[in-house]
Amino acid sequence: MTEHHNTTYGNGKGEGQPVGIALLGLGTVGAEVFRLLNEYNADFTQRVGGPVEVRGVAVSDASKAREGIAPELLTEDAHALIQREDVDVVVEVIGGIDYPRELVLAALRAGKSVVTANKALVAAHADELAKAADEAGVDLYFEAAVAAAIPVVGMLRRSLAGDKIQRISGIVNGTTNFILDAMETTGASYEDALAEATRLGYAEADPTADVEGHDAASKAAILASLGFHTRVTFDDVHCEGISAITAEDIQAANQAGYSIKLLAICERLTGEDGKESVNARVHPTLVPKEHPLASVSKSFNAIFVEAEAAGSLMFYGNGAGGNPTASAVLGDVVGASRNKVHGGRAPEENTYANLPVADFGQTQTRYHIDMQVKDRTGVLAVISSVFAEQGVSLRTVRQEEGKDGARLIVVTHAATESVLDGIVRALEGLDDVHAVNSVIRLS
């Protein structure tokens, strides 16, 4: 604030007034948020326009001592903390869906702005939360819900608000990227790479939410909603994980010039009637080696945005972890706190476009199909005709000797998922085809 700052805006508390924070949750992210709220406090006072003060921290066991936190700040009664008159901004970093939903709704309805890092909550209940925030005239921020410190939420909400986004594709789950990257660089099997990721702390004891793509699907729903100004929820997202990817798939992709990445893809589609729809999906994807997403290694995240006027943009960084997530949470805390002091609100979520979510069967993409076939003259003609009958042409065909007959790898031109489904069923019905080993989409 400069000394010339002499106006307040609307319903702000006014320059110099303190902003009270309720912190819900004290896990890895919560502890970092608390620590940095102290460490950067003098800066936050300047950036917000008034001191930012933690009123209390809701935990499940308030009797447990926590280093660096005064015991009187701890409480097990999150609801009472939220309702305190001197609380202005509620930070939710508990995780889960039902309990945080209840708390976040209570906070919004009590006129508190909310900052949450909870992707599952936002992806499942965004409409309800946005409505509550809107009715109360308060802010709902969730930068940390997608790709932690990479500020893609703010970018879509604000910076790209003057453009028309066509496509968002991103590596938004660090665990699966770590596993796929390890498989590619070491030749390891999925099981071995997962074990290594678990050992190093990149994968949780129960890795299902990560490896089956559920975590990425929540993020895809949020990205699609913001990017296309419409509502896409977790249930709208077609989701396939990486647990079926084999070392052979990685190797075949590499030979063809691709890396396999688990991508969250959000597309704006225009039908033959000119009507727009959207799709959002998560699945393993062949990305050409020369594409910027292919070189995103280890547990890093990156989001690639294609907009009409801006062209292609990419944002890269740490997509998980206590510190990067806390950075995103605190950026939101500063924004929400500033609005409490000066008045004004962040741009609310705006789903005016109200676009239908296209049936997944209508999604068009290209496919990399790996088959075990009989090693006899004429087999290629038989297989090709299956594709030709469905009007799908082949881009590349590679045949090599396998242990049991021949291995045939084809890459198709674009086809819809439903057509492809029919082709795979037809292939599996052929005497000449022992097995369809894998079908992986191209980006």
Add this chain to the structure above:
Amino acid sequence: MTEHHNTTYGNGKGEGQPVGIALLGLGTVGAEVFRLLNEYNADFTQRVGGPVEVRGVAVSDASKAREGIAPELLTEDAHALIQREDVDVVVEVIGGIDYPRELVLAALRAGKSVVTANKALVAAHADELAKAADEAGVDLYFEAAVAAAIPVVGMLRRSLAGDKIQRISGIVNGTTNFILDAMETTGASYEDALAEATRLGYAEADPTADVEGHDAASKAAILASLGFHTRVTFDDVHCEGISAITAEDIQAANQAGYSIKLLAICERLTGEDGKESVNARVHPTLVPKEHPLASVSKSFNAIFVEAEAAGSLMFYGNGAGGNPTASAVLGDVVGASRNKVHGGRAPEENTYANLPVADFGQTQTRYHIDMQVKDRTGVLAVISSVFAEQGVSLRTVRQEEGKDGARLIVVTHAATESVLDGIVRALEGLDDVHAVNSVIRLS
């Protein structure tokens, strides 16, 4: 806006009220801004909360017909257009400094929010402009001033507001990146690569502002100011361009595993007394091939940000051109217009940290020094002792036969610019050294 949106904030015009735009300038960017304001108009109405209407376009010759623009919108009297009561937001895309400064100040003082793409203006006069915006309680947006469509200004202003930034390094000038990339990939001389850039429209007829680094220096000043919450102006930025870079420099860098990039580097420094200062500089820099900035090719821009909690982030995209710049301008127009409807202001520039700009001589970096030396036994000992006497140790030494004696390339460990200056002067005074061909800093 959803139907539940039932509050306005403070001094907003109110939901559904139109926002009047004055467009100053109709060059490449201005024409795109005008076109897209029409094309996206229905979307903007929804995103802003009221219709966005162009009241007039200030041009130097209003009698000239412009395709797609009603003649009655054109005016040569920018001041009268700005002062119109039905103008809320002024978009300045004229370029230059003095005349736009006069117009932007007039607009702010008249209570209009301003969106500008003018890096030179912001880098030279940010304090004066921020003060005028603050006193009038209006917004001053300039996302397009740095790296066009890459939303780095918004990111520093908002998303990273909860973090402490340590370093920003970026490729923020497309012309010079195109030239250096062409030199690296084709082996061309600087002159030939510049000629090619000019032919393809990447370089202007007078390329001085780009190739001498002035354009990048303006952007460095803006990035440092936002990132460190202090004021850094164009004059504070140490600036060296690329016109002295030779094909031999590029080749030597490549052999050592580096690409040469023109970087804008902004650093937070902590002195031995614990006091902080900042520096901002633009110069050709050796970037290790494995660093994400090394692979930024053609005229693309990328900004690499290192923050305490977030870690490393990179933002990549089109850093110039009518469309990408218009995208950034329009994102700002939506933001400023939304605030006019709903009340509230964007976070103003906040230079509270008030950090001194460190003397350039105190900058610490590593150096790649390319010399022509006598080809005689003992020359390396003589040269090494010059470095040793100044307490600078050598990281790598490479000697090869040259046409006139030997060529010696050393890479030093970190040293200050003033120490390095002394070393270079001492080397140039040695009988054994024919010439110091080049001194290039490492990133």
